[in-house]
Amino acid sequence: MDFRFSQREDMLRKAVREFAENELPSRMEAMEETGEFPIDLMKPMAQLGITGVITPTQYDGVGLGYVARTIVLEELGRVCAAMPMAMQVHHMACANLNDFGNEAQKKKYLSRLARGETMGCVAVTDPTGGSDLIGMKTSAEPKGDKYILNGRKCFITNSHTSDFWIVIARTAEGAKGLSAFIVDKGTPGAKVGRKEHKFGLRGANTGELVFDNCEISKETLLGQEGGGLAVAIKTISETGRTGMAAAALGILTAVYEEAGKFASERVLYGKPISTLEAIQFYMAEIYSQLEICRLLCYRASWLKDQGMRCDNEAALAKYYTCEAAANAAKKAVEIHGSYGIMKEYAVQRLLRDAMVTIPAGGTAEIAKVVLGRAALAPFKK
Ligand SMILES: Cc1cc2nc3c(=O)[nH]c(=O)nc-3n(C[C@H](O)[C@H](O)[C@H](O)COP(=O)(O)OP(=O)(O)OC[C@H]3O[C@@H](n4cnc5c(N)ncnc54)[C@H](O)[C@@H]3O)c2cc1C
Structure with a gap:
C-alpha cells in the first residue's frame, strides 16, 4: 500500500x-x-x-x-x-x-x-423515473432507420450549456428497452426547457430538455439498442458517484478551513474561541470526517484506475462524503455564531452547496440500497 x-x-x-x-x-x-x-x-x-x-x-x-x-x-x-x-x-x-x-x-x-469546446451532458432523470430508472417515460420509437424522441428530462446538469446531450430513452418495454442516444442541440423537435433555480451549487446549470416528435438517425445510437440501462448505470455508479464524492470532498475541505480560520480569529473572553473545548470538539469532528472522506474518495478512484470493480466503494464515498460535508457545514455555521448565516461568510454557501450534492448522482437512500446489498452479500444463501 x-x-x-x-x-x-x-x-x-x-x-x-x-x-x-x-x-x-x-x-x-x-x-x-x-x-x-x-x-x-x-x-x-x-x-x-x-x-x-x-x-x-x-x-x-x-x-x-x-x-x-x-x-x-x-x-x-x-x-x-x-x-x-x-x-x-x-x-x-x-x-x-x-x-x-x-x-x-x-x-x-x-x-x-x-478540448473544452462544449460541455458534456447526460440526461437520465425524467419526471416519472428519478431513482426508478426503469420508470422513465421519455421514448425513442423506432421508425425505419430513424427514432422519434418524445418526452421531457429534468434536473439535467449542463442542459443549457452543452451543444449535444446524451439522452437515455425507452425504445421498448422493460429494463432491456432503454437505449442511449447523442442528440445535437438544434435538432428539430429538441429544445431546452426550464432552467432550475437551486438553493446551492447555483453556478452549475441545471435544467430541462424537451423532445417533441424529434427525429434522430440510427447513427445517434450510443452503444446497442436496448443497452441504455447499462450505459446509465455504469456512468452513474462509477464516474458519477466518484465525481460527486470529489465535489463534496472539496466542500468539506473548505468547511474545515473556514471553520478553523474563524475559530482562531474570533476572540471571546479575551481568547480565541479555538481555546474552548466545545469548539475543539467540533473541529475534531470536522477534521475526522475530512480525513475519512479523503481515504474513501481516493480509494474508489484508485480502484477505477486499476480497472477493478468500484461501484460499492463509489456509492460509499458518495453517500458518506456528501452527508459529512452537509453535517460539517452545519457545525461550521454554528462555530461562526450569527456571522455564519450572513452572506459575507462562505460557510452559509458551503451548507447550501453540500445539501445539493446529496440527491445529485443518486440519493442517500439509493446509495444505502447499494451498500445494503454489498453488506449482506457474504450471507446470501
Ligand atoms: C444538482 C443536481 C444535478 C443533477 N444532475 C443530473 C444530470 O446531469 N442527469 C440526470 O439524469 N439527473 C440529474 N439529477 C437528478 C438526480 O439524479 C435525481 O434527482 C435523483 O436520482 C433522485 O431522483 P428524484 O429527484 O426523482 O427523487 P425520487 O426518486 O422521486 O426520490 C424521492 C425520495 O424517495 C427515496 N427513494 C426512492 N427510491 C427509493 C428506494 N428504492 N428505497 C428507499 N428510498 C427511495 C429517495 O431517496 C428520495 O428520498 C441531478 C439532481 C441534482 C439535485
Missing part, C-alpha cells in the same frame, strides 16, 4: 489550486446571482487538462485517470463547488462516449469535450 500521490499528481493539484484561487473568486458572486456557469473558463480548464482529465490522448484528452480527476474536482470544489458539479457531469459524458461510442462518435464528440 502506498498513500502518497505521485509527483505529477502533486503538480496537478498545485496547478488546479492556483487556477481555482486566481480565477474563481471574482466570478462567484455573479454565479450565485444569475445561476450561470462561466462558460469562458472552459478553454483555460482545457489547457490545464481539467476537461479531458480522463479522456485518452488520442481523443485530445490528457488521460490521467480517476485519481487525477478527484484531485481536480476536489481543488475546484474547495473554492467553488458549482465548478466540479458541472465538470463531473462533463466527465460522465466523456466516459459514456469513451466506453460505448464508436470511432466516428468519439472523433466527433469526445474530442470536442476534451
Whole structure:
C-alpha cells in the first residue's frame, strides 16, 4: 500500500489550486446571482487538462485517470463547488462516449469535450423515473432507420450549456428497452426547457430538455439498442458517484478551513474561541470526517484506475462524503455564531452547496440500497 500521490499528481493539484484561487473568486458572486456557469473558463480548464482529465490522448484528452480527476474536482470544489458539479457531469459524458461510442462518435464528440469546446451532458432523470430508472417515460420509437424522441428530462446538469446531450430513452418495454442516444442541440423537435433555480451549487446549470416528435438517425445510437440501462448505470455508479464524492470532498475541505480560520480569529473572553473545548470538539469532528472522506474518495478512484470493480466503494464515498460535508457545514455555521448565516461568510454557501450534492448522482437512500446489498452479500444463501 502506498498513500502518497505521485509527483505529477502533486503538480496537478498545485496547478488546479492556483487556477481555482486566481480565477474563481471574482466570478462567484455573479454565479450565485444569475445561476450561470462561466462558460469562458472552459478553454483555460482545457489547457490545464481539467476537461479531458480522463479522456485518452488520442481523443485530445490528457488521460490521467480517476485519481487525477478527484484531485481536480476536489481543488475546484474547495473554492467553488458549482465548478466540479458541472465538470463531473462533463466527465460522465466523456466516459459514456469513451466506453460505448464508436470511432466516428468519439472523433466527433469526445474530442470536442476534451478540448473544452462544449460541455458534456447526460440526461437520465425524467419526471416519472428519478431513482426508478426503469420508470422513465421519455421514448425513442423506432421508425425505419430513424427514432422519434418524445418526452421531457429534468434536473439535467449542463442542459443549457452543452451543444449535444446524451439522452437515455425507452425504445421498448422493460429494463432491456432503454437505449442511449447523442442528440445535437438544434435538432428539430429538441429544445431546452426550464432552467432550475437551486438553493446551492447555483453556478452549475441545471435544467430541462424537451423532445417533441424529434427525429434522430440510427447513427445517434450510443452503444446497442436496448443497452441504455447499462450505459446509465455504469456512468452513474462509477464516474458519477466518484465525481460527486470529489465535489463534496472539496466542500468539506473548505468547511474545515473556514471553520478553523474563524475559530482562531474570533476572540471571546479575551481568547480565541479555538481555546474552548466545545469548539475543539467540533473541529475534531470536522477534521475526522475530512480525513475519512479523503481515504474513501481516493480509494474508489484508485480502484477505477486499476480497472477493478468500484461501484460499492463509489456509492460509499458518495453517500458518506456528501452527508459529512452537509453535517460539517452545519457545525461550521454554528462555530461562526450569527456571522455564519450572513452572506459575507462562505460557510452559509458551503451548507447550501453540500445539501445539493446529496440527491445529485443518486440519493442517500439509493446509495444505502447499494451498500445494503454489498453488506449482506457474504450471507446470501
Ligand atoms: C444538482 C443536481 C444535478 C443533477 N444532475 C443530473 C444530470 O446531469 N442527469 C440526470 O439524469 N439527473 C440529474 N439529477 C437528478 C438526480 O439524479 C435525481 O434527482 C435523483 O436520482 C433522485 O431522483 P428524484 O429527484 O426523482 O427523487 P425520487 O426518486 O422521486 O426520490 C424521492 C425520495 O424517495 C427515496 N427513494 C426512492 N427510491 C427509493 C428506494 N428504492 N428505497 C428507499 N428510498 C427511495 C429517495 O431517496 C428520495 O428520498 C441531478 C439532481 C441534482 C439535485
